[in-house]
Amino acid sequence: MPQVMTAYDVPTGDVVYWRGDGWTRDVREAVAFDDATLAEAASTRDAVAQKVMDHYPIDVELKDGKPWPTRYREVVRASGPSVRLDLGKQAEL
């Protein structure tokens, strides 16, 4: 199953995903990979620089070629609270 790398942005706490050249708030813009090595290296570098924290890979499926999380918890992180559809990424992106 393909994966993407997710983390939190240090100053804002926002949920972010590795895009290949930096971090994006939108999981659909993330780089999907079968081998986490490259994304892991980039994440570690940015974690050492204290830009992001708590990074880990998540499973995704490709919808119209764009990654979307498979686990419900990660869907909530990528979208926002299911009880407030007017808030979070689901309302902003």
Add this chain to the structure above:
Amino acid sequence: MARIEIKRKSLEEATAGVLEVEGALEIRLREDEPREWTFVPDDAELPAEGNVVVSLKRLADVAGDSRYGSVGVRIQAGEDVREIAPHLARIGIVELEFPKFRDGRNYSSAAILRQQLKYTGEIRAIGDVLADQLFYMIRVGIDCLALHPSVKEETARRALDRFAFVYQQSSDDRRPVWTLRNG
């Protein structure tokens, strides 16, 4: 009831006592001269003389040995500091180990040493000590602290000067605000 008097320099002097030792900051809030202490692990042979620090387990033997003028003891988190009571007169330093930030057992050890055993010698914090713990450690009676090498001197100075008032009695001579309010 009389408070325990503990020799503690004023905040200004304490701040002046911040000095650079081998890259890591050491803060000492005592007027007596620092002595060189050597920690001797349980599996190592004791030197013929000198200022040795030993484990609680070995303390009784060393304290009873007249070759050593004064001895030190290292208390690990979880050990009962009250066990050193019989040897108190012989003890020149108590080292309290803080294996990690969140392990707070030896804060109580320091409080017991100062408040109950009336120990007035040096208490030194060793292990993972950060600037943000200074306030707490000094209040319970620790008067010598070796800080993590990452701690900057300005940060430590700011931490020492932070709180002008406190809410509760501890091992230091600071009075809780309620005694100030009510004269």
Add this chain to the structure above:
Amino acid sequence: MYQYDNFDQAILDARVEEFRDQVGRRLSGELTEEQFRPLRLMNGVYLQLHAYMLRIAIPYGTLNTKQVRMLGHVARTYDKGYGHFTTRQNIQFNWIRLQDTPDIIRDLSTVGLHSIQTSGNCIRNTTADQFAGATAEEVTDPRVWAEVLRQWSTFHPEYSFLPRKFKVAITAADNDRAAVQWHDVGIVIHKNEAGELGFRVLAGGGMGRTPIIGKVVREWLPQQHFLSYLEALMRVYNRYGRRDNIYKARIKILVHELGIEKFREEVEAEWQEVLKTFQDIDPREVERIAANFAPPPFETLADTDAGFDAALTADAEFAKWVKQNVSAHKAPGYAIATLSLKPIGGIPGDASADQLDAVADLADQFSFGEVRVTHEQNLVLPHVKKADLFVLWQELVKQELATSNAGLLSDIIACPGLDYCTLANARAIPVAQDIAKRFADIERQRDVGELKIKISGCINACGHHHAGHIGILGVDKRGEENFQITLGGSGAEDASLGKIIGPGFDYDGVINAVETIVETYRSIRNEGERFLDTYRRVSVQPFKDAVYGSN
């Protein structure tokens, strides 16, 4: 209520600067996340699913209206326009940016609010009876001693790095609205035969994965020894509480493993040592604090009011609200009004910035500027003239704060669950919403009567499911949400631990099961018998049979 003096303010201001310093070091990279985490936690800053979360202390659940408006300001300026009241009488904001936290803390400090010790392994914000100072049931105002505790525990140098978090609740009434038996330490203020006030001290209660009801450590502690005794109790816990396993580090495990007798002996022995050097709190300071909690200037009124009685007759909806959400006050002609934060289908405990402002205005107008927060995630106006209740109610209706469901089955406690919380395994808020919608008809709820449903989205039990008459625990079962039901818990003076009725349910299944349980109760109850009492009389079998049927 308690007003900060110059000493309190100086300590708080210093703390604001300390936290600004800490955040600055974090953002500059001087502190790693590993080093910063315990520091931010000691200031109530969590990292949740979507962002940082900031938990603000509401000591003993009491707020003045300046503070309520400040919470509205924080919601509007730094968050997304709302806050969430918690089961510990605190409020938390879900969309906070770390870089804003020093400014938020500074803003809060201007009205005596803070987030000190709302997280971390320290003595947390002390909770108290939300009706303190208003109910005739109490022997004294417990907030006086809660404030003594607040001060003593704030930046306590010896007890800020405990094995685990430490929660204290205090009440002075037999009718326990503070769930004292479910706390690390519970304190009940009572009178001895000589008429003196003293404390019954309980220890070792707690929920989480090992729910235990607290036990009495000392039946009678004279007032003058309040702090010395707690100093001793905390020292025993700090030294001997387990640190090898985070799940066994709460004081309940220490009390359980030692046994209450041995624990009591340890505390008593330590106390004898403490008494030799510890200067217990000066009665003058207690008096000074008590003066801060002097009753507001109640008017001398008849206990009945013609206009109020007429409104009760004229407006059936108002009458329902009064019956359910209004409680007796100690002063004649006054009443205590509970403002429901549980509109049918709403998010339990959430309040918008506009609602907070409205509550502040109403409290200024009708309740001597006082607002309370309950551990059941509602708000209270503690001192309302009966003559004003009808006007108040009309205003509350406009603000959607007048749902007549206090204590009814839609007055549900729910943790934030998987919609916000990193620890959660399952959703909790939607379950609460769907149960409330299933029973949307308040008449049906009124017929069912007192029924406390409490929902947690994981084993940590922030939703108090162990103490629910009906408790619901969300777990993860092979990647799917699964919900276990417990029956017979109570957080009140008759505290008890709920028992699991059988295998768990999927999302739709749990809503159906709750309805079946409620209908079973209606079919077997005696006249006037509460759900909890029916359960205690008949035990689990009839409910089990109804829910699982012939399977």
